[in-house]
Amino acid sequence: MKDQITISRIIEAVLFASDVPVEADKLLEIIDGLSDTSKLFEIIENLNSEFEEGGRPFRIVEVAGGFQFETLPQYGLFVEKLYHTRIRPKLSRASLETLAIVAYKQPISKAEIDTLRGVDSDASIRTLQNRDLIEIIGRGDSVGKPLLYGTTIEFLRYFGLKDIKDLPGADDLASMFDGTEIEEPVPDQLTLDTDATEPQQKTDDNSKIKSN
Numbered sequence: 178m179k180d181q182i183t184i185s186r187i188i189e190a191v192l193f194a195s196d197v198p199v200e201a202d203k204l205l206e207i208i209d210g211l212s213d214t215s216k217l218f219e220i221i222e223n224l225n226s227e228f229e230e231g232g233r234p235f236r237i238v239e240v241a242g243g244f245q246f247e248t249l250p251q252y253g254l255f256v257e258k259l260y261h262t263r264i265r266p267k268l269s270r271a272s273l274e275t276l277a278i279v280a281y282k283q284p285i286s287k288a289e290i291d292t293l294r295g296v297d298s299d300a301s302i303r304t305l306q307n308r309d310l311i312e313i314i315g316r317g318d319s320v321g322k323p324l325l326y327g328t329t330i331e332f333l334r335y336f337g338l339k340d341i342k343d344l345p346g347a348d349d350l351a352s353m354f355d356g357t358e359i360e361e362p363v364p365d366q367l368t369l370d371t372d373a374t375e376p377q378q379k380t381d382d383n384s385k386i387k388s389n
Contacts, residue, residue, distance in 0.1 A: 184211055185220055188237075198243030198334060241333035242340075268304070275301035279311050280332070280344060284325035286317050302326065310335065 187208050192199055201214050211217060221244060225236050238247040248256055268276070275298050278290050290298045305311040314327040328341060338344065 184208055185224055188217075188220060189224065192237060192244055192246055195245065198241045198245040200243040204244070238337070239339050240337050241330050247337070268308075269301075271296075271298075272301045272304045276305055276310060276328075276332075279305070279326050280328050280341070283327035283341075284314055284317075285327075286319075286323035286325055288323060290326070 188204060191204065191207060201217055204217060205211055205214065211220075221237050228236055234252045235246050235248050237244055240247075271294075274294060275290060278293050279285055282289070282293070287298060287302060290302070302311070309329055309331040311326050311332070312329050313324050315325045316322040317325050333339070333341065336344075
């Protein structure tokens with residue numbers, strides 16, 4: 178007997194097929210007969226209860242403005258073994274420091290980033306833009322109308338955040354990178370490369386930031 182196609186099964190299929198979080202509005206657009214966001218949340222909650230009762234190793238989570246499947250933490254070690262021959266893309270301490278500044282101070286100009294770090298941040302900003310972790314979000318009102326930087330949807334996805342307001346304390350940001358070094362890239366995962374550096378010349382010791 179064929180499985181019955183239900184709204185729950187459609188949601189499962191769509192999220193399973195997507196490699197990025199799917200927004201609630203997109204799910205409502207896809208599913209005929211479902212137009213109520215609260216009903217969508219109810220169905221997803223019921224699905225997660227079903228997964229829990231069935232001992233399934235994953236849940237549907239809300240992240241980066243959408244929904245996606247996420248493996249439970251206790252299975253992380255086994256999933257990681259799938260990629261044991263690969264190297265994760267690395268961020269240097271300079272890039273991580275710059276990322277933290279942008280995350281907690283956005284919108285922020287390069288000049289403001291440089292002032293907080295006490296060094297030129299060109300290389301770090303380019304690295305973060307190439308990783309799609311920060312982007313230009315406008316121009317400032319000061320002289321010269323400087324470009325302003327902010328974090329991206331990809332940043333939220335990397336850190337498993339629903340919204341930028343869910344950021345942890347600045348001191349906890351680095352702990353979200355495990356520092357593991359293996360041989361080839363693991364898609365969509367970052368790690369802190371404690372040895373990597375970018376060409377910079379320190380002008381002072383003002384290299385730490387505090388969250389607002």
